[in-house]
Each structure stands twice: as structure tokens, then as C-alpha cells.
Amino acid sequence: MTRGLRFDGVAVAGIGMVRFGMLQETPIAHLARDAGLLALHDAGMTLADIDEAFVGYIQPGSMLGIKAMKEFGLTGLPVTHIENASATGLVAFRDAAWAVSSGRADVAMALGFDKFTDMTRGGGRGAGRDQIDAPILPAAYFALWAQRRMHERGTTAEQFATIAAKNWNYGATCPTAHRRSDHVVTAEEVLAARMVAEPLTTMMCCPPDDGAACVILAREDLVRERQPGRPLVRALASALTSETYTPGHTFVGPVVGPSAMTRATAEQCYEAAGLGPEDVSVAYCHDAFVNEELEYYELLGFCAEGEGEKLVAEGATGPGGSIPFNTDGGLLARGHPGGPTGLAMIHEAVLQLRGEAEGRQVENARVALAHLVGGGSVATVNLLGNEGRAP
Amino acid sequence: MARVPIEEGFFRIPDDPAAQPRLLGSRCPACGEVFFPRRLVCAKCLHEGTEDTELSTSGTIYTWTYCHVPMFGKKDADVSGYGVAQIDLPEGPRVQSILSGARDDFAIGMQVEIDLETLRHDADGNEVVIYRFRPAGDAAHGAGAGS
Numbered sequence: 001m002t003r004g005l006r007f008d009g010v011a012v013a014g015i016g017m018v019r020f021g022m023l024q025e026t027p028i029a030h031l032a033r034d035a036g037l038l039a040l041h042d043a044g045m046t047l048a049d050i051d052e053a054f055v056g057y058i059q060p061g062s063m064l065g066i067k068a069m070k071e072f073g074l075t076g077l078p079v080t081h082i083e084n085a086s087a088t089g090l091v092a093f094r095d096a097a098w099a100v101s102s103g104r105a106d107v108a109m110a111l112g113f114d115k116f117t118d119m120t121r122g123g124g125r126g127a128g129r130d131q132i133d134a135p136i137l138p139a140a141y142f143a144l145w146a147q148r149r150m151h152e153r154g155t156t157a158e159q160f161a162t163i164a165a166k167n168w169n170y171g172a173t174c175p176t177a178h179r180r181s182d183h184v185v186t187a188e189e190v191l192a193a194r195m196v197a198e199p200l201t202t203m204m205c206c207p208p209d210d211g212a213a214c215v216i217l218a219r220e221d222l223v224r225e226r227q228p229g230r231p232l233v234r235a236l237a238s239a240l241t242s243e244t245y246t247p248g249h250t251f252v253g254p255v256v257g258p259s260a261m262t263r264a265t266a267e268q269c270y271e272a273a274g275l276g277p278e279d280v281s282v283a284y285c286h287d288a289f290v291n292e293e294l295e296y297y298e299l300l301g302f303c304a305e306g307e308g309e310k311l312v313a314e315g316a317t318g319p320g321g322s323i324p325f326n327t328d329g330g331l332l333a334r335g336h337p338g339g340p341t342g343l344a345m346i347h348e349a350v351l352q353l354r355g356e357a358e359g360r361q362v363e364n365a366r367v368a369l370a371h372l373v374g375g376g377s378v379a380t381v382n383l384l385g386n387e388g389r390a391p
Numbered sequence: 392m393a394r395v396p397i398e399e400g401f402f403r404i405p406d407d408p409a410a411q412p413r414l415l416g417s418r419c420p421a422c423g424e425v426f427f428p429r430r431l432v433c434a435k436c437l438h439e440g441t442e443d444t445e446l447s448t449s450g451t452i453y454t455w456t457y458c459h460v461p462m463f464g465k466k467d468a469d470v471s472g473y474g475v476a477q478i479d480l481p482e483g484p485r486v487q488s489i490l491s492g493a494r495d496d497f498a499i500g501m502q503v504e505i506d507l508e509t510l511r512h513d514a515d516g517n518e519v520v521i522y523r524f525r526p527a528g529d530a531a532h533g534a535g536a537g538s
């Protein structure tokens with residue numbers, strides 16, 4: 001039986017990220033370097049302070065993490081590579097937090113980077129892939145889930161578009177977001193964009209991205225010592241699961257459709273933290289395809305099954321709402337390079353918990369939740385909190 | 392000219408061009424659960440050693456969508472879009488597949504049956520094929536997805 005991890009005395013020492021986007025001109029190691037140096041500066045540290053590093057990326061190539069780490073210096077520290085598809089960055093965060101919580105490290109770095117423009121260079125879409133699931137567009141798998149929900153619950157494309165518009169408008173307020181619209185985006189504009197896989201238009205799907213992000217975790221006393229005037233943000237708990245078998249499971253291609261995985265993972269994380277959804281001030285979820293966000297309102301416990309549409313109608317997950325979701329624009333607007341995605345979530349969660357999310361600050365933010373799924377086959381839920389909510 | 396699968400081990404191509412392809416599944420002798428694709432260990436009861444079985448040629452649409460982009464890996468660009476569905480087979484497995492037919496041909500709960508889609512020709516002149524589903528009893532949609 002898997003269960004969540006509770007972290008003991010682990011605080012965020014530093015955060016850093018480069019703004020996501022199509023960054024063809026910047027070598028991947030330099031993206032990683034720039035994000036990592038921002039986090040080290042934020043922590044008031046150099047590589048000499050880091051006891052262990054966990055590096056995540058999803059693009060092909062071995063040892064890219066070791067190469068990136070050399071940009072900060074060569075101090076002999078242990079470096080471990082982590083790959084869990086879209087969930088990679090959050091799993092690097094979890095392992096760095098556990099390294100500190102377990103006592104094996106005083107300070108641990110989680111670093112993530114990816115370059116979509118490297119992955120697609122020279123190859124056409126799906127070309128040369130002699131695999132059974134190659135002909136099916138990734139967006140289609142998520143569209144299948146959206147269509148089934150529309151059939152079962154009467155959810156409308158407008159309701160999905162309303163969530164997308166909310167995330168686009170959040171993105172415009174976040175300096176590190178890829179998509180920063182120069183005007184207020186409406187549900188009508190989202191619906192009028194080019195159709196990809198019904199009911200998902202291009203404005204309901206995340207963009208291709210390059211980017212890097214870094215989070216440094218350390219013993220709470222060290223963080224207080226280095227940054228005495230700053231609000232302390234703790235890593236509270238984490239859960240990570242893979243699929244369980246139920247009839248109707250699809251084995252070829254990513255899994256879609258109502259899945260118990262996110263719900264079970266959230267329950268494990270809440271239990272480990274001794275918290276519940278009612279304690280969460282702000283949440284981040286896998287909104288690569290925007291219908292997912294609606295499902296996760298329910299699966300993460302913020303409303304009963306079938307009541308997600310009510311939250312949308314009430315504006316509960318937007319500015320001033322009871323549970324704002326994806327305040328940096330989410331995967332949809334902030335962007336989704338892969339490896340760094342989860343660490344960008346933590347970056348935004350920490351800004352919110354420090355009270356530094358200018359233009360999009362959630363009032364009295366106390367506890368933040370970060371969720372990602374990876375390849376449809378793993379899920380992770382992580383909780384952070386400031387001193388307004390001591391564990 | 393021979394027909395070859397996009398990837399081995401998922402479906403059997405009949406010698407008779409008019410016959411339907413068959414999806415290759417496994418049945419657990421201990422608990423009776425049926426899987427697609429084939430696997431050695433039962434995912435339900437963890438019994439080791441399943442039996443090969445060929446799955447039904449028709450099933451029911453659980454959910455579907457229509458993609459408004461040319462199909463990945465398909466050479467001729469005359470097709471502007473294609474359907475994708477999850478199909479429940481009578482034996483139990485839920486299969487994700489491309490659909491043959493137009494945007495308005497499909498609905499949740501509808502019966503569909505399997506045939507083959509030609510994606511391209513390989514260097515030896517073989518047709519590279521993948522399974523697809525089309526409305527049951529509808530022989531008119533032989534030409535290609537979305538036509």
C-alpha cells in the first residue's frame with residue numbers, strides 16, 4: 001500500500017526560472033544555468049552549499065543533467081536524474097524535499113529543463129514513428145475525456161472555454177508566463193480559435209515550450225539563517241502513485257477518462273500533511289488540455305463529483321475566488337516544456353506563499369497544492385505552506 | 392503487394408483482402424479477464440501465463456472526438472481530419488482507435504466494426520496499415536478516414 005510522505009523541517013531556500021517560450025537560440029545548458037543561478041541567488045547560496053541535486057527532463061539524451069549541473073561548478077555532489085513525463089519537475093521537488101527531510105542532505109536542489117525545439121528539429125509530426133499509437137494526436141486522448149464528460153454531465157464547450165480564458169488572463173499578469181495576452185481573453189475568443197480535437201481549440205491546449213526552473217530546499221534553520229527577513233515557506237507533504245487496474249483500462253496510448261489516480265494521490269497527500277482541501281488557499285494542476293482542470297476540481301477534493309461546473313459559474317477558481325487555480329496561467333498560458341513544468345508551479349506557489357505574486361496575489365495564501373499527471377500513468381500531489389499554517 | 396502492420400504484435404492481417412483484421416488479445420485462465428494488447432501477467436489477479444485470443448471485430452463507442460488536423464504518419468495529405476474513439480469490445484477491453492468516416496457519422500453508444508487504414512508505403516512497396524473502426528454494416532467508407 002503506497003502512502004504519502006510528510007516532510008519534517010524542510011523549507012524552500014530559493015526559486016528561479018526562465019520565462020518559458022520558444023527559446024531556440026539559447027543552448028539547453030544555459031537555460032538550466034540561468035534558472036539555477038536565479039535560485040542560488042534567491043537562496044543566498046552557491047553550489048558549495050548544495051549537498052545533493054535531482055535533475056529532470058523528458059527529452060532524449062542521457063547525462064544532460066550532469067552536464068547542466070557543471071554550469072554551476074564541480075563540487076563532487078551526487079546528482080540523480082528523474083523522468084516521469086509531465087510530472088518530472090514535481091517528482092524532482094519531492095525527492096529533493098525528502099533528501100532534506102530524511103537528514104541525508106542539509107540542502108538539495110531540484111532542477112528541470114527541456115527544449116521542445118530540440119525535440120522537433122529535423123523531424124515531422126509523427127514521422128518515422130512506427131508505433132501503434134503514433135497516428136493519434138495527443139490532444140485527442142484528452143478530447144475523448146472531454147467528450148465523455150459532455151455526454152455524461154451535459155458540460156458545454158463554453159464551460160471549458162471559460163476556464164481557458166481564466167488561465168489566459170492569469171498568464172497576462174505573470175512575468176514568467178509564455179502566453180501574455182495584450183487584451184482580456186473571453187470564452188468566445190477561446191471557442192473561435194482553430195479547432196484541434198473537438199471540443200478543444202488551440203486556445204484550450206498548452207503551447208510547445210522551451211524552459212528551465214529550479215527550486216532549492218533546505219533545513220528550516222538554515223533558511224532562517226540565510227534569509228532572516230523573508231516569510232518562510234515549508235514543503236509539507238507529497239504523494240506519488242501510478243495506475244491501478246480497473247476494467248476498461250486502456251493499455252495503448254495515454255490513459256484518459258475518469259481516473260481514480262488523482263483522487264487517491266490527493267487523499268494520500270492530504271493524509272500525510274494532516275490537511276484537507278478546505279485548508280488549501282491556491283492550487284496548481286495539469287491543465288495541458290483545459291478540460292482536465294474541471295476534472296481535477298473534483299478529483300482533488302475541492303467540490304463533489306459533478307459539481308465542477310458550479311465552481312466555474314461562480315468564478316471560484318479565478319481572481320478573488322474561494323480556491324484560485326493556476327494563478328500563473330497554468331500549463332495553458334505559463335507554458336509546459338516538460339521537465340521544468342512542476343518546478344515552475346512550485347516557483348509560483350512560493351511567490352504566492354511569500355506574498356510576492358504581484359498583480360495576482362491570493363489574499364491570505366497559507367497552503368498551496370501542486371498536482372501533475374505524467375503520461376496519463378502517474379500522478380503526484382504536493383503541499384506547501386507558510387507560517388500562517390504550521391504543520 | 393503485401394500489407395504490413397505499423398507495429399508487430401497488435402493485430403493479424405488476413406490473407407483475404409475482403410476479410411476483417413483481428414486484434415490480438417490475452418485471456419487469463421485464472422480469473423477470465425481479457426486484455427488488449429497481449430500480456431504475460433494478468434493485470435487483474437497477477438496470474439502468470441495468459442492464453443492468446445483473437446478479439447471480436449465489432450464493439451461500442453464509449454467516447455469519440457474528431458481531430459481537425461492531418462493524421463500523423465499518413466502520407467497522402469488529401470485527408471483534412473479524422474475521428475478517434477475508445478471502443479468497448481464484448482470481451483471487456485477498451486481499445487483506442489482511429490475511425491473511418493466523416494465528422495457526423497459517429498455517436499456514443501453506436502456499434503462500429505474493424506477494418507484497416509493504409510498509412511503509407513514502405514521502401515519495399517508494402518502497404519503500412521493500422522486497424523481502424525467504422526460504423527457497423529457500413530461498407531461505403533472504404534476509401535479513408537474522413538473521406
Ligand SMILES: [Zn+2]
Pocket residue numbers: 419420421422423424433434435436437438
Ligand atoms: Zn487473472
